[in-house]
Amino acid sequence: MSLPKVRVPYLLLFPGFAFLFTFFILPIINLAQTSTQTPVKNGDTGQYEQTFAFSNYVNAFVDNKEQFARSFVFATISTLLALAIAYPLAYAIAFKSGKFKNILLVLVVAPFFTSFLLRTIAWKQILGEEGFVVPGLRSLHIISQQTTLTSTSFAVVAGMTYNFLPFMTLPLYASLERIDPRTIEAAGDLYANGITAFRRVTMPLSLPGVVAGTLLTFIPAAGDYVNAAILGSPTSKMVGNVIESRYFKIVDYPTAAALSFTLMAAILVLVTLYIRKAGTEELV
């Protein structure tokens, strides 16, 4: 009661701030320090000292530019695929589902009841020789008898698309659901046929959902390594896999840290450019 009003917001901020400081800011600083270290001369494996070796960044990038490129290409493809699948789905749930709306929404988030890892391993089964997909496609002569789907780039992209689909669907649904159906009726009333009404009214009004959904899919997809590790092959490694193996297998902390920062910076730049571009569109 006697607490001065100005202090209340700070008190409310404190738990969150303390958490983020301990588990985000400090590790980031630690990671930044690690990224410019070099091995101690005649030291043990895993012993590093600070030498401000910024060349770590150049080396890390040059050595792994293929994996970097693959990360962004895979993330882009899965984001576009997820958008293509999620938009009609979200549209149908928002406008056409009637009394099934809630059930469909539960189904969209249902995968979260199982672990991300388990679901990805399940995809290995689905796409494997013993699954129904490969024999099915073979009997329809869509793929040849020798073609397999596991341990391919296709499997990695398919897995990522699947895993991030709810993150695309939910923001799209939220923005479509907010559209007043009367504005779409008004477009029809003002001489726009179905396609034009979608292009001129529904689509622009759902753009905030498109931006949110693509970001929520692209960012984690670009840094993902689980899908490539489980569903891919050595030739479909992404930068996340490199970071993982540098840390846990080769114990090359500085390169792993430098790669992490490079990845973060690259995503940040891309996302900023994207939001700038999308922001110039007529957003509400």
Next chain:
Amino acid sequence: MSTDAINARGDLRLTRITKSYGDFTAVDDLTLTIPKGSFFALLGPSGCGKTTTLRMVAGLEEPTVGSIHLGDTDITTTRPYQRPINTVFQNYALFPHLTIFENIAFGLRRRGIKDVKEQVEKVLNLVELPHLAGRKPTQLSGGQQQRIALARAIVNRPALLLLDEPLGALDLKLRRQMQIELKWIQREVGLTFVHVTHDQEEAMTMADTIAVMNEGKIEQMGTPADLYDNPETAFVANFLGQSNLIKGKIDGSDGENLVVDLFGQKISMPKNRSHAIDNSMYAGIRPEKFRISLVGTPVRGNSLTGGRIEDVSYIGVSTQYVVAMPWGQEVMVFEQNDDGVPPFDKGDEVVISWEPNFTFGLRGDEDIEAGTEVNPEELEDE
């Protein structure tokens, strides 16, 4: 056919329209002609089918049975975007992502009109908001949005402009102002306006012709004065203003007049104002048509004796009395405060009188409560 529809002009004719949703009949065998160039109101309580009727004219719903013609063109199944009809939606439905200019230009651009800028500016001047062209709808007040919604529709010069409770979201003062403005704009542009409302005062202020709807049917259609002075049903008598409906029996005739017995007292009324089908009748008199006088004072016209004042409300321009009649009914009497006579008091023994020509006769089997319990204000959303 669909390409011709866009150029159709003429009277709007609804022929035996029925619209059912499962077991529920929203519009029931409705036939209606709306003359070109008129300001027509569909008036009725929530759920009476007026909005459904409007949506069928707009093409947003398809009639279960019946046909809709505009002039000689059958538009019953024509898609909304192929009809020369525009709508001012209830909550305006402006496009939130477009500027006011682009909102108004939307219909023109879809039809590939050349001088978009000129036409938009002209209509913005008509609604007196040229300075708002660059704003977004959310930056406008309710009244401004209402005018933009109107501008967005009339800029297309449709054969028919539909207004769905266009003033419902505005406050009372703004609503009165917009009523006058809408009427003026209709005369200015010369389009046919079809206005749907539950507000009888709004309909009476603006429309040339009003169709009163109830339970999917038209109860009565006519000019505001016709409907008010000579209602044909209890619903119309109660929904438009207030009425005193007194049970009576037709007791013979006297030339052009009928003699009606109201609980033992004889009154007369013109034959042509009776809608009774047998000799039982409700005699209807509007409260302001009654005169009130103390027992013993001479009276003109019809009179009923034995009244006693139960309640007096002085409201400035008039005084409203509730008078208890000997047969147990309470009647409303509105007296103009224009004669310098102080109001009567509660408990005064009075005679009520009126000119026979003001009496209207309803069928004796009517439900005299019809149309009274509707409170338009709480039925905003249909």
